[in-house]
Each structure stands twice: as structure tokens, then as C-alpha cells.
Amino acid sequence: MKKSILLAIGLFACWGLRSQVTCSATGDSGSGYPAFQNAGFGIENPDCEHTSFGAHITQVYDEDLGKNVFLFHSHIDDDNDRCIVFDRVRMEVKGGPGTDEELIHPLGSESFYRWKFYVHPDYVSSSSFHHIFQLKAKEGDDGLPVLTFTLRTSTLELRHAGGDSGVSLGVLTNADLGLFKGQWVEAFVHIVHGENGQLEASLRNLFTGEELLNYSSDDIDLWRLGASYNRPKWGMYRKKVETLEDEAFRFADFCISETAASLCPADDSYLGTTIAENERAGAAIKIYPNPVRDRLFIESPEGGLLSVRLLNLMGELILEKHQPNGSGIDIGALASGLYLLAVEAGEGQVFYQKIIIEK
Numbered sequence: 001m002k003k004s005i006l007l008a009i010g011l012f013a014c015w016g017l018r019s020q021v022t023c024s025a026t027g028d029s030g031s032g033y034p035a036f037q038n039a040g041f042g043i044e045n046p047d048c049e050h051t052s053f054g055a056h057i058t059q060v061y062d063e064d065l066g067k068n069v070f071l072f073h074s075h076i077d078d079d080n081d082r083c084i085v086f087d088r089v090r091m092e093v094k095g096g097p098g099t100d101e102e103l104i105h106p107l108g109s110e111s112f113y114r115w116k117f118y119v120h121p122d123y124v125s126s127s128s129f130h131h132i133f134q135l136k137a138k139e140g141d142d143g144l145p146v147l148t149f150t151l152r153t154s155t156l157e158l159r160h161a162g163g164d165s166g167v168s169l170g171v172l173t174n175a176d177l178g179l180f181k182g183q184w185v186e187a188f189v190h191i192v193h194g195e196n197g198q199l200e201a202s203l204r205n206l207f208t209g210e211e212l213l214n215y216s217s218d219d220i221d222l223w224r225l226g227a228s229y230n231r232p233k234w235g236m237y238r239k240k241v242e243t244l245e246d247e248a249f250r251f252a253d254f255c256i257s258e259t260a261a262s263l264c265p266a267d268d269s270y271l272g273t274t275i276a277e278n279e280r281a282g283a284a285i286k287i288y289p290n291p292v293r294d295r296l297f298i299e300s301p302e303g304g305l306l307s308v309r310l311l312n313l314m315g316e317l318i319l320e321k322h323q324p325n326g327s328g329i330d331i332g333a334l335a336s337g338l339y340l341l342a343v344e345a346g347e348g349q350v351f352y353q354k355i356i357i358e359k
Helices: 033-039 273-282
Strands: 014-017 020-023 042-044 057-062 067-074 088-094 110-118 130-138 147-151 155-160 170-176 184-192 197-205 211-220 229-239 247-257 286-288 295-299 305-312 317-324 328-330 337-345 349-357
Touching: 020 033, 033 042, 033 057, 057 247, 067 088, 067 229, 110 229, 130 184, 147 184, 155 211, 170 211, 229 247, 317 328
Parallel strands: none
Antiparallel strands: 014 020, 020 247, 042 088, 057 067, 067 247, 088 229, 110 184, 110 247, 130 147, 130 229, 147 155, 155 170, 184 197, 197 211, 286 295, 295 328, 305 317, 305 337, 337 349
16 A cells, blocks of 8 residues: 555654654644654744744645654744744754753764655745754854755755854755755764764655765864854744745654664665556556646546545645546636645555646
């Protein structure tokens, strides 16, 4: 059975293990705050001012992964940075005071991070910063982050800032942002924290295994003058720019260890799944036209009644129909954008296709 029709269930999917902290969304909907708090993460959110929206981390079902994931919400006008700084917006989970010790990295310590993220195909960036991962010093010279994964106009960058205690190397490496849009990506970062530190970072496509970005150094300054420790941060931290829009960014399956990379292993369970199963299920299924304006047609050699679901990329059900094979679906009232179509025909076989609606 295809992974994306399996539900992830369980009361507690985030917990601290010996020498390891993990956090994944549960089978429940609603706020994602309790999951992170139970796992020992700190949370920085804009709820102090934008109370009408509710929790800025929610949980939604993801068709590609076949389970619930975290959705980080960022509103470019209504949000701010903790009601302290108003020229930027922040929604992050982090290590630091009061968090699990695995999220606090003193001088000379080693840390391993692994997590998944998804950039919406319609995501809009700018020449200013949008950090989705930060390594920050605590105390001392702790203004700029030591390391970031940040999204720019057309690239995803791994950046370094040395601060007062060293030279800033700037962009360590980057990759075309188009490689990440509409794709689930697994990130891995290994750090030895020190002035002569070590860094290994890689981003790979979760379904194809293709490495999209990588960097390594066995002598890089990863420590700040006067710092008591380093700490990681994940989420959406953006400069307010007029051209930007409200965004919802997906994260899943956080793992942090100060002991070994083997405690946060790579997830190879999705390799080839979507491609191979879509080819089998969809070999004879015809969906047209795509892009579509008013009416979408679906034909299957199985005949009979087709079960059709249309979801937006936030995982919300937009349309559900049971209809004769080959008949058209009226989508004229739907807004332009990218959608996910799920067609079930025959013995429970499900075919997934991304559909573009254009007006």
C-alpha cells in the first residue's frame, strides 16, 4: 500500500531518549506546540500580538509522506518578532534555557541534527534573509547566527558568520532554489563546536536520494567570544519585505543527538516510492487537460466508479467525488494554483498527480 495513504498514529511522537531528542507530528490535528514542548524544545512565536490566528504551528496530513507533519505559519503583515522587533517575523523552535540538554552544545561538544522540510512550489523569497535553520551562540557575541540555511531570491544558501572572534566566510555553498520547491528534503548537519570546529552539512531529495547541497570542513570557526554554548533553531525567520507573502512551511521528523549520527539515521524508506508506484498505478490512467481551466477529465482502464479527491498543498480536502469513469469534474469555481489529485480505481489502487488550475 502506498505510504501516502497510511496514517501515522500515536499519543506521543516527540520524546527525549538517552542521548537523543526526537520530534514528529502525531496523528492528531491542531496545535503543534505541545509536541515540541513535550520533547524539550523552546518556542519563539508571534502569538503575543497576532492572537486571532491561534497557534502558529499546526499539524496537517501530508499526502506525499503519508503522515502528519508540522506546518509553521508566517504572516508578513500581522506577525513580528516576539513583539520585540517589528521589521521581521519569527516562528521558531529552539534549544536554549530550559530546553533538553541535547539542544545545548558547550565548547568542544559534538552535535548531530537530522530533519525534513518542504518548500511550497509557490513560495516567494527576496534578496533579504529567510532562515529555516540557525546555529546561534548564547551570551557573548550572540547577535548574528553562526550558521544558517537561508532562502534567497533564487538560491538556498548555507551561510557562516564569524562574529568578533573570527572571520565571516559568508556563503559556504548554495543551490538553485528551484531544486527544492515542491520536494521533501532531508537535512543532515554534524558540528564540532569550537574555534577550530568541524562542519558537515547535506540536503538530499527524500524520494530520489539526489544530494542537492553539501559542504564539509575540518577547520572552521564555530564559536563566539564570550559564549556559554551554541544552540540550534528551526522555523521561519524573515525580514519584512513588501514583495513577500504569507507562507506556510512544512517540517517533519526532527532528531538531535550529541552522541552519534547513528542515533539520527537517514530515512531511506521513501526512496523511489512515489515514482515507482505512480508509474505502476498511472500507466494507463489519463488525466487531462493539465493545466486545467474549467473541467478536468479522468479515464481509467478499470472502468466503473472512480473515487476522486482534490487537496491543496496544505493537505486540506477541497473536493471529493465518486463518479463514472471518463466523466468530467467541474473545477471552474476553484482558485488558481497547484493542487494534489488522488484517484482510486480498482482494488484500492491510488494514483497521485499534481494539478495546476489556471484562470
